[in-house]
Amino acid sequence: MKRRNVYANIAMFSKLVILLPLLISVVGSQDTNFTYNGFRSVNLSLDGIATITSNGLLELTNDTRQQKGHAFYPTPISFKNSLNDIAFSFSTTFVFAIVSEYPTLSGHGIAFVIAPTRGLPGALPSQYLGLFNDTNNGNSTNHVVAIELDTIQSHEFNDTNDNHVGVDINSLESVKSTSAGYYATSGGFMNLTLISGHPMQVWVEYDGVKKQINVTLAPINVDKPKIPLLSLSRDLSPIINKTMYVGFSSSTGSVLTSHYVLGWSFKMNGKTQELALSQLPKLPRGKERSKLLTIGLPIILVSLVLVAISGATYVIKRKRKFAELLEDWEVDYGPHRFKYKDLYIATKGFRDKELLGSGGFGRVYKGVLTTSKIEIAVKKVSHESRQGMREFVAEIVSIGRLRHRNLVPLLGYCRRKGELLLVYDYMSNGSLDKYLFDQPQVTLSWSQRFQVIKGVASGLLYLHEGWDQVVIHRDVKASNVLLDGELNGRLGDFGLARLYDHGTDPRTTHVVGTLGYLAPEHTRSGKATTSTDVYAFGAFMLEVACGRRPIQANGPSEDLILVDWVFSHLSQGKIMEARDPNYGTNYVAEELELVLKLGLMCSHSEAAARPSMRQVVQYLEGDVPFPDLSSLGLRSTGLTFAHGEGFDDFFMTYSSSMNKGFSHSSSIANSLLSGGR
Structure with a gap:
C-alpha cells in the first residue's frame, strides 16, 4: 500500500512539472x-x-x-x-x-x-x-x-x-x-x-x-x-x-x-x-466661423444681395466662360468628372507658362487643384464630332480604374463643346524623350534606362493581360513615357487613340500612331492589336538604348531607319557599338545586348514572329533565357537564320518570315516603308 502511494505521489508531481510551464505561460500572456x-x-x-x-x-x-x-x-x-x-x-x-x-x-x-x-x-x-x-x-x-x-x-x-x-x-x-x-x-x-x-x-x-x-x-x-x-x-x-x-x-x-x-x-x-467612448479625444474641427460673420450676418447678407444684383452681367459672362457640355448619360460618371472651372483655375487659365508640351492628341498643361493641392496634368483634346463620344467617355472612365505602378493614373475628365479634357497625375520629371534626343543637358545612366524599359514593359503587359479586358495602347514611344520623382517609367496616353476610332467607318483604314513605331500590318489594315504594340515597344527599346529616334530626319540614307542601323551592327558582329555614347562605358554588356536584340525581334515585319509582352518581360527579367542569335547572318537576298542547334520551331518560323519580309538590299527599311502602301 505504501509503495502504491509513493507511485501515485510521483505521478502527481510529474504532472505538475509538465503543467507548470504551461500555467506560467498562460499567466504571463494574460498580464x-x-x-x-x-x-x-x-x-x-x-x-x-x-x-x-x-x-x-x-x-x-x-x-x-x-x-x-x-x-x-x-x-x-x-x-x-x-x-x-x-x-x-x-x-x-x-x-x-x-x-x-x-x-x-x-x-x-x-x-x-x-x-x-x-x-x-x-x-x-x-x-x-x-x-x-x-x-x-x-x-x-x-x-x-x-x-x-x-x-x-x-x-x-x-x-x-x-x-x-x-x-x-x-x-x-x-x-x-x-x-x-x-x-x-x-x-x-x-x-x-x-x-x-x-x-x-x-x-x-x-x-x-x-x-x-x-x-x-x-x-x-x-x-x-x-x-x-x-x-x-x-x-x-x-x-x-x-x-x-x-x-x-x-x-x-x-x-x-x-x-x-x-x-x-x-x-x-x-x-x-x-472603451469609454465619452472620454475619447475629439477630432480637429474645420475652420472656425468668423465672429465678424456671426455678428454682422444681416449686414453681410444684404451686401451679398447687392453685389449679386450689380454683378449679374459679370456672372452670366463667367458662366459662358466656364460652360460645360453635360448630357444625361454622364450622370453615372459623376465622381470621375471634373468641373471645367476647377481645371481652368488649376492651370491659371491654361496660360502658356503652364504648358508642358503638345503632340498629336493635344496640348498638356500643368495645374494644381485649389481644394486638394494635388498636382495634375490636363490634356486638352479637340473632338468636334459627338458620334461615339458616349462609348469613348465610358472607356476613359473604365481605363481610369486601372492601377499599376508603371502607368500614369488617369484621374478623370471634363467635356466642353468640341473639346475633351483628360486629367492625369502630374509626373515631375517630364517625358523620357527629353533625356534621350537632341543633345540633352541631363541624360540617364544605363541602369536608369534599363529600369525604365522594364517598367514600361511591365505596364504594357498589364494593359494587354492584367485587366478584365485587353487595352491596346496604340502609341508607345519615348514621348509618351513619363518619369516620376524617382525616375520610374510610367506609360501614359493608353487607350487615347480610341477617340479617333469611335464613329469611324470600320471599312476605312484610319491609322492612329507615329511614323517609325507603326507595324507594317497596322499601316495596311488600320487595325491595332497587341502585336502592333509590341512592334512599337521594340522601336522604343532601341531608341532608349541607342539615343536615336526610329527615323532620323537628317543624316546619311543608310542610317535613316534605326532598326536597319542596329541590324547592320549586329550583322557585322559589332552590335554593342550601336549604344548611346552618352552613358559611356558604365553599362552591363549583357543587359545592353539583350535590349538591342530583343528590340530587333519585336520590330519584325511579320506579327507572328514577334514575342508577346509576357515573353518580353520574361526575357528582360531573366526568367527565360534569350535565344542565341549568333547564327543570324546577312545575305544578298536579305536576312535569314542559318540552321543550328538550339533554335526551336518559333525561331525557324522567325527565320522564314524574315526572308519573306526583308527581301531587298535595305531590307528592314524597305519593309517598313512599303508596309503602308
Missing part, C-alpha cells in the same frame, strides 16, 4: 492587458510621421504626400504557448477616423498590425500601407498579420474595391476581404464609407481553440453588432512568432489625408475591455 481612452501621456513606439496631438489623438499621418506612420505598443507580447507552440486567443478594439482633404479621394488607409518587430523597416507608403515593399510582399518569412481598412483599389493586390476591410497574412493581397459596413440588429447590411471623416469602431477577435478570426466594424454611436463583418478560419500558429508587437500602420499617396486612432484596448486570452 498583457491595456486600455487607452486617448493617448495623452501614453508611451508608444512611434516612427515615420506618426505623432500624438496635444489633446491625445494618435495621428498616424498628416497632410503630407507619400508618407507612412507607425505606432506600436513598446513591449513585446507573448503570443504562443511555449510548450506546444500554439497561438493564444486575443481580442482588441479601437476607434479610428480617416479625414481627407478631398471628399471623394483618399490615401491610402490604416491597418492593425501584429509584427515581429516594432515598426516595419523598409516598408513603403501609398498602396503598400506602410506594411511591406515590392520585394518582401508575399514572403512567408514576414510573419505579419494585419487587418486593413483600405480606401484605394489596387488591382495589383486584387482589392475588392476602394472601400474595404481585409485580413492580410504576409501580403497585401488579402486572404479575405469585404466592403466596409456592418450588420444591423434587423440583420440588414448597412454600408459605411471609410473616408467619411466620422469615427468608427473596430473589433478584432482571435479564438485560439476554434482557430478563427472575427472582424467587426460599426459607427461609434452603434453598439457592437452581433454578426461580424467577416470571419476567417485560419490557425495563426505557423504565422506568428512566440513574441510579437502590436500596433498600427498607415500611409498616404497623392491625396492629403490624416489617419487618426482615438482609443485602443487590447487583451490576451480574454475579452478586451470596452
Whole structure:
C-alpha cells in the first residue's frame, strides 16, 4: 500500500512539472492587458510621421504626400504557448477616423498590425500601407498579420474595391476581404464609407481553440453588432512568432489625408475591455466661423444681395466662360468628372507658362487643384464630332480604374463643346524623350534606362493581360513615357487613340500612331492589336538604348531607319557599338545586348514572329533565357537564320518570315516603308 502511494505521489508531481510551464505561460500572456481612452501621456513606439496631438489623438499621418506612420505598443507580447507552440486567443478594439482633404479621394488607409518587430523597416507608403515593399510582399518569412481598412483599389493586390476591410497574412493581397459596413440588429447590411471623416469602431477577435478570426466594424454611436463583418478560419500558429508587437500602420499617396486612432484596448486570452467612448479625444474641427460673420450676418447678407444684383452681367459672362457640355448619360460618371472651372483655375487659365508640351492628341498643361493641392496634368483634346463620344467617355472612365505602378493614373475628365479634357497625375520629371534626343543637358545612366524599359514593359503587359479586358495602347514611344520623382517609367496616353476610332467607318483604314513605331500590318489594315504594340515597344527599346529616334530626319540614307542601323551592327558582329555614347562605358554588356536584340525581334515585319509582352518581360527579367542569335547572318537576298542547334520551331518560323519580309538590299527599311502602301 505504501509503495502504491509513493507511485501515485510521483505521478502527481510529474504532472505538475509538465503543467507548470504551461500555467506560467498562460499567466504571463494574460498580464498583457491595456486600455487607452486617448493617448495623452501614453508611451508608444512611434516612427515615420506618426505623432500624438496635444489633446491625445494618435495621428498616424498628416497632410503630407507619400508618407507612412507607425505606432506600436513598446513591449513585446507573448503570443504562443511555449510548450506546444500554439497561438493564444486575443481580442482588441479601437476607434479610428480617416479625414481627407478631398471628399471623394483618399490615401491610402490604416491597418492593425501584429509584427515581429516594432515598426516595419523598409516598408513603403501609398498602396503598400506602410506594411511591406515590392520585394518582401508575399514572403512567408514576414510573419505579419494585419487587418486593413483600405480606401484605394489596387488591382495589383486584387482589392475588392476602394472601400474595404481585409485580413492580410504576409501580403497585401488579402486572404479575405469585404466592403466596409456592418450588420444591423434587423440583420440588414448597412454600408459605411471609410473616408467619411466620422469615427468608427473596430473589433478584432482571435479564438485560439476554434482557430478563427472575427472582424467587426460599426459607427461609434452603434453598439457592437452581433454578426461580424467577416470571419476567417485560419490557425495563426505557423504565422506568428512566440513574441510579437502590436500596433498600427498607415500611409498616404497623392491625396492629403490624416489617419487618426482615438482609443485602443487590447487583451490576451480574454475579452478586451470596452472603451469609454465619452472620454475619447475629439477630432480637429474645420475652420472656425468668423465672429465678424456671426455678428454682422444681416449686414453681410444684404451686401451679398447687392453685389449679386450689380454683378449679374459679370456672372452670366463667367458662366459662358466656364460652360460645360453635360448630357444625361454622364450622370453615372459623376465622381470621375471634373468641373471645367476647377481645371481652368488649376492651370491659371491654361496660360502658356503652364504648358508642358503638345503632340498629336493635344496640348498638356500643368495645374494644381485649389481644394486638394494635388498636382495634375490636363490634356486638352479637340473632338468636334459627338458620334461615339458616349462609348469613348465610358472607356476613359473604365481605363481610369486601372492601377499599376508603371502607368500614369488617369484621374478623370471634363467635356466642353468640341473639346475633351483628360486629367492625369502630374509626373515631375517630364517625358523620357527629353533625356534621350537632341543633345540633352541631363541624360540617364544605363541602369536608369534599363529600369525604365522594364517598367514600361511591365505596364504594357498589364494593359494587354492584367485587366478584365485587353487595352491596346496604340502609341508607345519615348514621348509618351513619363518619369516620376524617382525616375520610374510610367506609360501614359493608353487607350487615347480610341477617340479617333469611335464613329469611324470600320471599312476605312484610319491609322492612329507615329511614323517609325507603326507595324507594317497596322499601316495596311488600320487595325491595332497587341502585336502592333509590341512592334512599337521594340522601336522604343532601341531608341532608349541607342539615343536615336526610329527615323532620323537628317543624316546619311543608310542610317535613316534605326532598326536597319542596329541590324547592320549586329550583322557585322559589332552590335554593342550601336549604344548611346552618352552613358559611356558604365553599362552591363549583357543587359545592353539583350535590349538591342530583343528590340530587333519585336520590330519584325511579320506579327507572328514577334514575342508577346509576357515573353518580353520574361526575357528582360531573366526568367527565360534569350535565344542565341549568333547564327543570324546577312545575305544578298536579305536576312535569314542559318540552321543550328538550339533554335526551336518559333525561331525557324522567325527565320522564314524574315526572308519573306526583308527581301531587298535595305531590307528592314524597305519593309517598313512599303508596309503602308
